[in-house]
Amino acid sequence: MMNRILRNRLAASGAGLILILMTIALLAPLLSPGDPLKTDLRHRLRPPGPQYPLGTDNLGRCVLSRTLYGARTSLAAALAASGFALMLGMGAGLAAGLSPPAAEAFFMRGTDIFLAFPGLMLALVITGITGPSLSGTLLGVGLAGWAWWARFIRGLVRTAKAREFVEGGRVIGVRGFRLVRCYILPQILPETLVAFSLSTGGMIVAISGLSYLGLGAQPPAPEWGMMLREARIYMVRAPWLMAAPGVAVTLSVLAFNLLGEGLRDLLQVRETTGW
Secondary structure (H helix, E strand, C coil): CHHHHHHCHHHHHHHHHHHHHHHHHHCHHHHCCCCCCCCCHHHCCCCCCCCCCCCECCCCCEHHHHHHHHHHHHHHHHHHHHHHHHHHHHHHHHHHHHCCHHHHHHHHHHHHHHHCCCHHHHHHHHHHHHCCCHHHHHHHHHHHHHHHHHHHHHHHHHHHHCCHHHHHHHHCCCCHHHHHHHHHHHHHHHHHHHHHHHHHHHHHHHHHHHHHCCCCCCCCCCCHHHHHHHHHHHCCCCCHHHHHHHHHHHHHHHHHHHHHHHHHHHHHHHHHHCC
């Protein structure tokens, strides 16, 4: 499988970018030229130069250090929110897909109620209730995304249930969790991985957007959306303040989207050729 990913340009490019971003996040203390929280008003709004490769912000903090540390916060938050939404949706989707028709209809009507509202609006409402914070943002975007996952997983489960080898498992007495673990999950995991990669890119945008609105990470946290919010006032005077976190968000979203599209191509090849 790894060899096939490496031979696919989209998947290999996305995986390579993600690996670089994860390495930066893990090694941020070693790669950063200084403390991302240290202020020095004597050096405020310095343009990029030898001492500060990406300049400084309005409080004299090193933009490069804040961008590198921001990778930790932003990527971890996006992966956590995507994982939270997936776990909720996976549970509901499996329950609906394996339930009798009446119970399945009950589950799906509940998801339809959530899907009737725009996801961003739900996230804003939940974040407004919990108060501005990164944890509140994670909860908001996670709860806003579970219904889509539930419907997606339910569709995959129904397709998997109809396959002959699953029926064969039932005939020989396989039931309950063993049926799900041995017969259902292996069939739905590839499509789930594709959707998870694509949804993580969307989560990066959503979390950064809520932080930009002041509902996510709060000062002085080095988070990309928060950095964009602080930089908007100095867009003309100090454009480098927005460039660094903006490029970081763009590259991160691009990486997960490339990986997702590449995995989708590989999945289509598998369905066609049966490898």
